[in-house]
Amino acid sequence: MPKVTIDNIEIEVPEGTTILQAARMIGERNKADRHVVPPAMCYYTSLKTSGGYCRTCIVKVSQGSTKDPRPMPKPVASCRTNVMDGMVVQNTTSPELLDARKGVTEFLLINHPLDCPICDQAGECHLQDLGYEHGAEGSRYEFERRTFDPIDIGDTIKLHMTRCILCYRCVKVAEQLTDGRVHGVINRGDVSEISTYIQQAVENDFSGNMIDVCPVGALTDKTFRFASRVWYTKPVDAHRDCENPKCTGKVVLWLKGNEVLRVTGRKDQWGEVESFICNTCRFDKKDVKHWTVEGPRHLDRHSVIAPTTTNSSRSRSSLPRPLRKAPP
Amino acid sequence: MASTIKAVTTTEGVAPFRFSEAGLAECRRLIARYPAEQSKSALLPILHVAQSENDGWLSVYAMDAVAEVLGIQRIEVFEVASFYSMYNLHPVGTYHLEVCRTTPCMLRGADDLMAHLEKRLGIHVGETTKDGMFTLKGVECLGSCGTAPMLQCGAKYHENLTPERADSLIEQLRAENKRQNYTDQ
Amino acid sequence: MARKLLLEHDNKPGIQGLEGYRANGGYRSVEKALKTMGPEAVLEEVKKSGLRGRGGAGFPTGLKWSFMAKPPGVPRYLVVNADESEPGTFKDRYLMERIPHILIEGMITSSFALGANVSYIYIRGEYFYIYRILERAIEEARAAGWLGKNILGSGFDHDIHVQVGAGAYICGEETALLESLEGKRGNPRIKPPFPAVKGLYGCPTVVNNVETIAAVVPIVNDGGEEYAKIGIGKSTGTKLISAGGNINKPGVYEIDLGITCEEFLNSDEWCGGVQGRALKALVPGGSSVPIIPAELYFKTAAGEARLMTYESLSDGGFATGSMLGSGGFYAYNDAQCIVRSTWNHTRFYAHESCGQCSPCREGTGWMEKVLHRIENGEGRLEDIDLLWDIQRKIEGNTICPLGDAAAWPVASAIRHFRDEFEFHVYHPQKVKDPKHFEKTPFVRKPKTVAA
Ligand SMILES: Cc1cc2nc3c(=O)[nH]c(=O)nc-3n(C[C@H](O)[C@H](O)[C@H](O)COP(=O)(O)O)c2cc1C
Ligand code: SF4
Ligand code: SF4
Ligand code: FES
Ligand code: FES
Numbered sequence: 001m002p003k004v005t006i007d008n009i010e011i012e013v014p015e016g017t018t019i020l021q022a023a024r025m026i027g028e029r030n031k032a033d034r035h036v037v038p039p040a041m042c043y044y045t046s047l048k049t050s051g052g053y054c055r056t057c058i059v060k061v062s063q064g065s066t067k068d069p070r071p072m073p074k075p076v077a078s079c080r081t082n083v084m085d086g087m088v089v090q091n092t093t094s095p096e097l098l099d100a101r102k103g104v105t106e107f108l109l110i111n112h113p114l115d116c117p118i119c120d121q122a123g124e125c126h127l128q129d130l131g132y133e134h135g136a137e138g139s140r141y142e143f144e145r146r147t148f149d150p151i152d153i154g155d156t157i158k159l160h161m162t163r164c165i166l167c168y169r170c171v172k173v174a175e176q177l178t179d180g181r182v183h184g185v186i187n188r189g190d191v192s193e194i195s196t197y198i199q200q201a202v203e204n205d206f207s208g209n210m211i212d213v214c215p216v217g218a219l220t221d222k223t224f225r226f227a228s229r230v231w232y233t234k235p236v237d238a239h240r241d242c243e244n245p246k247c248t249g250k251v252v253l254w255l256k257g258n259e260v261l262r263v264t265g266r267k268d269q270w271g272e273v274e275s276f277i278c279n280t281c282r283f284d285k286k287d288v289k290h291w292t293v294e295g296p297r298h299l300d301r302h303s304v305i306a307p308t309t310t311n312s313s314r315s316r317s318s319l320p321r322p323l324r325k326a327p328p
Numbered sequence: 329m330a331s332t333i334k335a336v337t338t339t340e341g342v343a344p345f346r347f348s349e350a351g352l353a354e355c356r357r358l359i360a361r362y363p364a365e366q367s368k369s370a371l372l373p374i375l376h377v378a379q380s381e382n383d384g385w386l387s388v389y390a391m392d393a394v395a396e397v398l399g400i401q402r403i404e405v406f407e408v409a410s411f412y413s414m415y416n417l418h419p420v421g422t423y424h425l426e427v428c429r430t431t432p433c434m435l436r437g438a439d440d441l442m443a444h445l446e447k448r449l450g451i452h453v454g455e456t457t458k459d460g461m462f463t464l465k466g467v468e469c470l471g472s473c474g475t476a477p478m479l480q481c482g483a484k485y486h487e488n489l490t491p492e493r494a495d496s497l498i499e500q501l502r503a504e505n506k507r508q509n510y511t512d513q
Numbered sequence: 514m515a516r517k518l519l520l521e522h523d524n525k526p527g528i529q530g531l532e533g534y535r536a537n538g539g540y541r542s543v544e545k546a547l548k549t550m551g552p553e554a555v556l557e558e559v560k561k562s563g564l565r566g567r568g569g570a571g572f573p574t575g576l577k578w579s580f581m582a583k584p585p586g587v588p589r590y591l592v593v594n595a596d597e598s599e600p601g602t603f604k605d606r607y608l609m610e611r612i613p614h615i616l617i618e619g620m621i622t623s624s625f626a627l628g629a630n631v632s633y634i635y636i637r638g639e640y641f642y643i644y645r646i647l648e649r650a651i652e653e654a655r656a657a658g659w660l661g662k663n664i665l666g667s668g669f670d671h672d673i674h675v676q677v678g679a680g681a682y683i684c685g686e687e688t689a690l691l692e693s694l695e696g697k698r699g700n701p702r703i704k705p706p707f708p709a710v711k712g713l714y715g716c717p718t719v720v721n722n723v724e725t726i727a728a729v730v731p732i733v734n735d736g737g738e739e740y741a742k743i744g745i746g747k748s749t750g751t752k753l754i755s756a757g758g759n760i761n762k763p764g765v766y767e768i769d770l771g772i773t774c775e776e777f778l779n780s781d782e783w784c785g786g787v788q789g790r791a792l793k794a795l796v797p798g799g800s801s802v803p804i805i806p807a808e809l810y811f812k813t814a815a816g817e818a819r820l821m822t823y824e825s826l827s828d829g830g831f832a833t834g835s836m837l838g839s840g841g842f843y844a845y846n847d848a849q850c851i852v853r854s855t856w857n858h859t860r861f862y863a864h865e866s867c868g869q870c871s872p873c874r875e876g877t878g879w880m881e882k883v884l885h886r887i888e889n890g891e892g893r894l895e896d897i898d899l900l901w902d903i904q905r906k907i908e909g910n911t912i913c914p915l916g917d918a919a920a921w922p923v924a925s926a927i928r929h930f931r932d933e934f935e936f937h938v939y940h941p942q943k944v945k946d947p948k949h950f951e952k953t954p955f956v957r958k959p960k961t962v963a964a
Contacts, residue, residue, distance in 0.1 A: 187410045
């Protein structure tokens with residue numbers, strides 16, 4: 001089994017493991033080593049061919065392998081590069097790499113509306129995390145930002161294209177989980193957008209998973225009642241015997257009192273759902289008595305911004321600063 | 329800074345579309361070029377056929393027909409049609425004048441040619457004349473840098489253009505009043 | 514007069530048709546390869562010739578062919594890249610329009626070496642009329658038995674198809690091209706796997722430029738060693754140069770690699786000198802390569818005469834050199850504005866970015882806006898450093914080399930012509946007229962060339 005060293009920490013991994021996966025294995029082995037894990041905005045373990053697009057997960061390969069120790073000439077996407085025996089990788093230990101990642105972060109933010117205070121995703125947004133952990137203070141971008149009107153794609157999902165970072169995850173969900181993709185990426189370059197064909201509705205048993213995989217607040221659950229800040233809700237693990245054979249029925253209920261505000265998949269420590277759930281579980285079972293509650297869900301990764309943080313000048317400020325902990 | 333002209337994605341007031349017999353035969357000829365299970369490969373050339381049979385642009389109906397011919401999802405057609413710059417997702421004039429504006433042409437006077445055409449036709453780049461005769465578009469290098477400045481109309485290249493030659497081209501096209509397509513033989 | 518290998522019969526009557534082409538020795542390489550050589554021997558000649566890819570990157574063709582995976586029972590493909598969209602380049606158009614059969618002949622011979630029974634030409638959509646020319650030529654070749662089953666009784670089957678694109682520079686990038694050939698958006702693939710392992714329809718595929726494949730014809734006819742006698746060092750053979758910009762004789766020229774840059778620009782056999790005014794700058798290999806000021810075009814930093822070869826044009830690295838690239842050569846006279854040209858280049862890349870990866874999608878558009886502001890006299894001094902920083906953060910951080918191609922022209926313009934950018938900031942009134950340097954050319958302070 002190949003051995004790889006990431007930021008001076010060594011691990012042995014199965015053949016065919018990517019650098020990102022190896023880094024996550026280091027992080028899982030010892031929580032204190034989680035700094036070696038690069039941020040990943042587009043890769044999603046359970047979605048085939050995902051990754052490679054956002055470039056946030058780039059790392060420096062300072063030694064290719066034992067056999068061929070030459071460094072790789074350019075940073076590589078850790079999510080799409082397999083480890084080789086004797087490979088040496090730098091993530092946080094390379095200042096140039098961190099600078100390059102800062103650049104990528106800035107690129108992802110220049111056209112972002114920074115409307116966190118009014119965004120449903122605030123509190124569980126990977127772009128907020130990224131901006132906070134890897135971005136710079138303030139924006140150097142002074143031009144008008146791209147904007148799109150929010151549109152309904154079906155009865156249950158809203159698309160705020162303005163917030164989309166074109167990670168392609170929702171497209172892969174539609175391709176790999178549903179029986180006919182009706183939305184995709186249209187146009188090209190910096191006017192690319194996620195869209196349906198002629199306002200077609202996205203209607204499919206598993207389409208709701210697009211909401212869970214979206215790293216930002218571009219796809220949101222229209223049935224999320226009393227759109228509420230996530231930190232005011234109480235997440236609990238729950239399950240039910242779902243009729244749909246492809247659905248595990250294992251979910252997180254977001255409760256306010258005894259009311260189910262929304263239902264989502266269960267996300268692991270890397271922000272990926274453990275199993276996909278069907279639309280019936282997600283959109284139609286909004287009563288606790290539909291569910292067997294297992295106990296509180298522990299969330300440890302997502303940033304949460306304080307509701308008092310407002311964003312005075314939208315065009316020139318950086319992201320509202322997230323707090324590390326939810327307010328009581 | 330790709331084109332920001334929005335696609336026409338309604339069917340209101342848009343003429344229905346059906347491939348002609350010749351068009352369908354051409355589609356079949358194109359599909360036959362690829363391995364049996366790879367007929368989607370013919371999407372780009374078939375979109376060209378549809379565009380030529382639909383007055384030079386791809387309406388929702390035209391894209392629907394292409395999806396049907398190839399047996400693929402309509403979004404797959406739309407994704408592709410909106411990616412490539414030669415597909416028009418909105419109506420265009422009888423003559424679509426595509427003026428190259430890229431650097432090598434600029435060095436040989438493309439800016440002047442464009443300014444002249446705008447003045448002469450009374451429209452800005454991206455617009456269509458009121459009589460629906462001419463649409464003016466700025467495009468990227470057409471592989472004609474040695475014979476610049478130039479423009480493309482349908483399949484034809486018009487090269488080494490001076491203001492006078494551009495004027496006589498416009499006169500000639502106006503007199504002919506016949507749409508020119510990329511697929512013209 | 515140098516020897517021509519590709520354009521030798523350029524002006525012969527009827528050369529566009531099969532009969533005229535045959536009359537001038539056409540299809541000899543197919544006869545020779547299929548009847549007397551065998552696939553390995555053809556590959557060997559191509560290796561010996563030192564031929565390097567003519568599409569831009571200059572990768573040794575023989576080596577590329579030898580990477581082709583050969584899993585049993587899986588078809589292999591040759592795909593010819595006729596997307597030719599690199600600004601400044603128009604040689605493939607010239608060759609395919611004038612002598613379409615040389616491409617078809619090269620494809621049969623090359624496919625024989627590669628063991629490909631089907632090959633495709635992917636031609637840019639704007640070249641629709643050449644697509645028709647190629648279709649007719651293929652038809653002729655098929656009718657005459659150069660294509661089809663058991664060609665010349667050798668047991669080798671081959672067929673060629675041509676497919677048109679629809680307007681996208683990025684489809685020149687080989688994996689975007691394959692996606693497009695599969696009927697998809699022209700999004701470059703993430704590599705590895707490389708096409709030689711997983712290309713068209715997931716099968717092993719070699720993608721080569723039109724000129725590269727055409728060059729296989731003289732290589733097989735005369736032998737690789739003969740071909741390698743032309744040129745200097747690792748730049749062997751002849752190269753088609755598309756010459757444009759402010760020169761007296763624009764056109765496509767076949768040169769022996771190794772003639773001096775000075776000769777190419779000033780001799781009447783080639784460009785015939787700069788139009789009317791003084792030479793200001795040069796882009797020698799298509800818009801993606803660094804722009805260099807006149808003095809660095811004629812001489813390397815070490816003071817040696819610069820030559821038209823891969824090595825000499827890139828001598829000095831990005832500090833003082835450029836690249837041969839696709840051979841899209843264009844000259845600037847002193848009426849031209851480098852800032853305007855850089856803005857135009859960047860507008861091109863922003864327009865052509867596929868939009869898949871964030872640095873290129875967002876960075877190219879950003880640079881375009883900043884450059885537009887400077888060119889229009891609304892820029893600030895910090896903008897120049899901002900541009901430098903943006904291009905630096907795009908370069909090397911993208912999926913495909915389009916990001917680099919967008920960064921280099923900006924970097925080289927600032928590197929060599931920074932004072933001209935500053936002039937735009939200091940004298941906004943003087944640059945209001947788009948032709949601001951026509952009456953009074955900008956006088957550059959010649960830099961002491963750093964080694
Ligand atoms: C953005 C981009 C555009 C390209 N455009 C072309 C092109 O128009 N024609 C071409 O032959 N190669 C082009 N290339 C190079 C191809 O990717 C590929 O290297 C080439 O076709 C290989 O053929 P060769 O080895 O014969 O040069 C382009 C590369 C990039 C990154
Ligand atoms: S909508 Fe969300 S999931 Fe889909 S591409 Fe955009 S950011 Fe990614
Ligand atoms: S570098 Fe540009 S063109 Fe290449 S894949 Fe990324 S976005 Fe597309
Ligand atoms: S997570 Fe690897 S490129 Fe986006
Ligand atoms: S730049 Fe206009 S044809 Fe090449």
